[in-house]
Amino acid sequence: MAQGPVLVVDFGAQYAQLIARRVREARVYSELVPHSMPVEDMLAKDPQAIILSGGPASVYEPGAPGIDPKIFEAGVPVLGICYGFQVMAHELGGDVDRAALGEYGKTEATVTDSRGILAGSDDEQSTWMSHGVAVKQAPEGFEVLAHTDGAPVAAMADDKRKLYGVQWHPEVKHSPHGQELIENFLHRVSGLKDNWDPQSIIEDQVAAIREKVGDAQVICGLSGGVDSAVAAALVHKAIGDQLTCVFVDHGLLRKGEVEQVKHDFVEATGIKLIAVDASEDFLTALKGVTEPERKRKIIGEKFIRTFEKAQRQVIEEAGAQGKEVKFLVQGTLYPDVVESGGGDGAANIKSHHNVGGLPEDLKFELIEPLRTLFKDEVRAIGTELGLPDEIVWRQPFPGPGLGIRIIGEITKERLDVLREADAIAREELSKAGLDRDIWQCPVVLLADVHSVGVQGDERTYGSPIVLRPVSSEDAMTADWSRVPYDVLARISTRITNECRQINRVVLDVTSKPPATIEWE
Numbered sequence: 300m301a302q303g304p305v306l307v308v309d310f311g312a313q314y315a316q317l318i319a320r321r322v323r324e325a326r327v328y329s330e331l332v333p334h335s336m337p338v339e340d341m342l343a344k345d346p347q348a349i350i351l352s353g354g355p356a357s358v359y360e361p362g363a364p365g366i367d368p369k370i371f372e373a374g375v376p377v378l379g380i381c382y383g384f385q386v387m388a389h390e391l392g393g394d395v396d397r398a399a400l401g402e403y404g405k406t407e408a409t410v411t412d413s414r415g416i417l418a419g420s421d422d423e424q425s426t427w428m429s430h431g432v433a434v435k436q437a438p439e440g441f442e443v444l445a446h447t448d449g450a451p452v453a454a455m456a457d458d459k460r461k462l463y464g465v466q467w468h469p470e471v472k473h474s475p476h477g478q479e480l481i482e483n484f485l486h487r488v489s490g491l492k493d494n495w496d497p498q499s500i501i502e503d504q505v506a507a508i509r510e511k512v513g514d515a516q517v518i519c520g521l522s523g524g525v526d527s528a529v530a531a532a533l534v535h536k537a538i539g540d541q542l543t544c545v546f547v548d549h550g551l552l553r554k555g556e557v558e559q560v561k562h563d564f565v566e567a568t569g570i571k572l573i574a575v576d577a578s579e580d581f582l583t584a585l586k587g588v589t590e591p592e593r594k595r596k597i598i599g600e601k602f603i604r605t606f607e608k609a610q611r612q613v614i615e616e617a618g619a620q621g622k623e624v625k626f627l628v629q630g631t632l633y634p635d636v637v638e639s640g641g642g643d644g645a646a647n648i649k650s651h652h653n654v655g656g657l658p659e660d661l662k663f664e665l666i667e668p669l670r671t672l673f674k675d676e677v678r679a680i681g682t683e684l685g686l687p688d689e690i691v692w693r694q695p696f697p698g699p700g701l702g703i704r705i706i707g708e709i710t711k712e713r714l715d716v717l718r719e720a721d722a723i724a725r726e727e728l729s730k731a732g733l734d735r736d737i738w739q740c741p742v743v744l745l746a747d748v749h750s751v752g753v754q755g756d757e758r759t760y761g762s763p764i765v766l767r768p769v770s771s772e773d774a775m776t777a778d779w780s781r782v783p784y785d786v787l788a789r790i791s792t793r794i795t796n797e798c799r800q801i802n803r804v805v806l807d808v809t810s811k812p813p814a815t816i817e818w819e
């Protein structure tokens with residue numbers, strides 16, 4: 300890489316990786332680092348520019364994370380966002396205090412000086428805010444570029460030292476001019492050239508995987524989903540036949556999925572695939588378990604034990620007797636990591652089976668070439684690698700499968716009912732041409748809830764099915780999809796007619812946040 304990275308310094312924001320992603324969208328390579336990294340180590344990476352992220356703390360409180368002011372003297376352009384902006388103002392002698400008015404959500408900013416990072420801006424700009432602390436006075440040497448009702452200094456610049464800050468969040472899509480601000484900072488102010496596209500991540504990853512693996516044997520957990528298919532294709536490009544994919548049937552899959560994955564994936568990629576039926580094993584381990592995090596941990600562990608058991612077969616088929624499988628490839632993406640509490644200072648929302656659900660005695664070394672990326676970036680890489688649209692545009696399906704869509708104990712009978720309802724919903728949504736409009740539509744069985752119905756003049760006392768169609772760009776935030784009523788009506792009628800014990804179908808109309816996409 301001719302040009303060093305843009306460093307995004309993470310102060311514990313849910314959205315820090317989103318900043319890195321927006322920088323890549325501006326065609327510049329970027330990396331995320333924790334705020335606890337010494338500034339010398341940051342500068343040793345030869346950063347071309349630095350962005351300080353938001354975060355939950357308040358700079359004036361004891362123990363709030365700060366940053367060594369040497370970072371502002373290194374001659375590297377720095378942009379502070381929200382908490383990062385407050386840290387910059389605080390460290391350089393500005394006045395930062397509790398805001399007279401907190402601002403959350405859509406906020407109008409008055410731009411008094413449209414240059415530098417705000418070049419091209421109108422006098423009024425719609426922004427997305429989330430702060431209860433404000434910069435009351437900018438440090439010496441800074442010009443104030445914008446203000447809002449709650450932020451007397453909403454944007455500031457010191458062109459001489461190339462230091463910039465904004466109170467709002469340019470990285471979220473709800474700031475309509477946010478990407479312009481980020482591009483202004485990178486290209487106009489810092490003078491960076493384009494140096495990143497999906498092709499370059501492929502080249503970098505292929506080289507890194509080759510070097511790491513050497514002549515060892517590698518397996519890849521393959522689900523038929525886009526993430527593992529793209530991870531497998533990348534690794535296959537790097538090491539060819541040293542890779543064997545292992546598809547686990549854990550008994551929690553959807554109708555027709557086993558046959559479909561076996562056939563479609565091999566046909567599209569020509570990569571070796573072993574399918575393992577471990578359903579008895581998984582269902583036995585899950586017997587009696589209702590707590591979502593317990594389910595996730597059991598499923599995460601069982602996956603690894605299944606991969607371990609599959610080793611022998613992999614070695615035999617590869618004709619690599621005497622060798623061991625050293626590496627496990629997973630299609631882990633950044634949302635899996637941050638929700639599992641893996642971001643610096645980020646909360647644990649749920650343990651994704653492939654991150655927070657892994658057992659402690661994991662013997663394989665992990666290869667996760669997509670670990671810092673978001674789904675839409677992964678889809679671009681998949682297309683670049685030549686994978687067909689049916690794989691690249693497949694809707695996400697969680698690794699723990701229907702296991703986290705039965706609210707209550709998982710039993711074979713309940714799985715059969717849910718599988719049927721899910722197949723009906725998928726069929727009708729596809730028929731209505733909604734596959735690309737909808738990010739995914741979890742179908743959830745509230746197994747322990749019962750309500751009264753009347754079917755064939757008889758009283759029934761059955762469980763409800765929840766439809767959860769959502770739209771999203773990266774699964775970090777989501778909204779409920781406005782599916783046409785006639786499509787919903789068809790799904791409801793068919794599910795209650797065709798699925799035993801279901802006498803009610805309900806629609807989930809909650810965004811993320813406050814809810815998550817899956818119910819568990």
Ligand SMILES: Nc1ncnc2c1ncn2[C@@H]1O[C@H](COP(=O)(O)OP(=O)(O)OP(=O)(O)O)[C@@H](O)[C@H]1O
Pocket residue numbers: 519520521522523524525526527528545546547548549628629630631635653693694695696697698699
């Ligand atoms: N049935 C399975 N067999 C083997 N590995 C699996 C299975 N389900 C999930 N995995 C592994 O766990 C990882 C995470 O699952 P996840 O559902 O997030 O990704 P995906 O299935 O590849 O893509 P998508 O999110 O589009 O469904 C996968 O990339 C894969 O490595």
Ligand SMILES: O=c1[nH]c(=O)c2[nH+]cn([C@@H]3O[C@H](COP(=O)(O)O)[C@@H](O)[C@H]3O)c2[nH]1
Pocket residue numbers: 595634638649650651652653695696697698699739774811814815816817818
């Ligand atoms: O492979 C996975 N293992 C998991 O443990 C898991 N949990 C949630 N998901 C998927 O992640 C996205 C975000 O889901 P949530 O809003 O429910 O957190 C959605 O696309 C979910 O389907 C998972 N995928």
Ligand SMILES: NC(=O)CC[C@H](N)C(=O)O
Pocket residue numbers: 352353354355356357380381382383429430431432433
């Ligand atoms: N989103 C943020 O970075 C918030 C910064 C700080 N905690 C505030 O409330 O102002």
Ligand SMILES: [Mg+2]
Pocket residue numbers: 522524695696697698
């Ligand atoms: Mg999946």
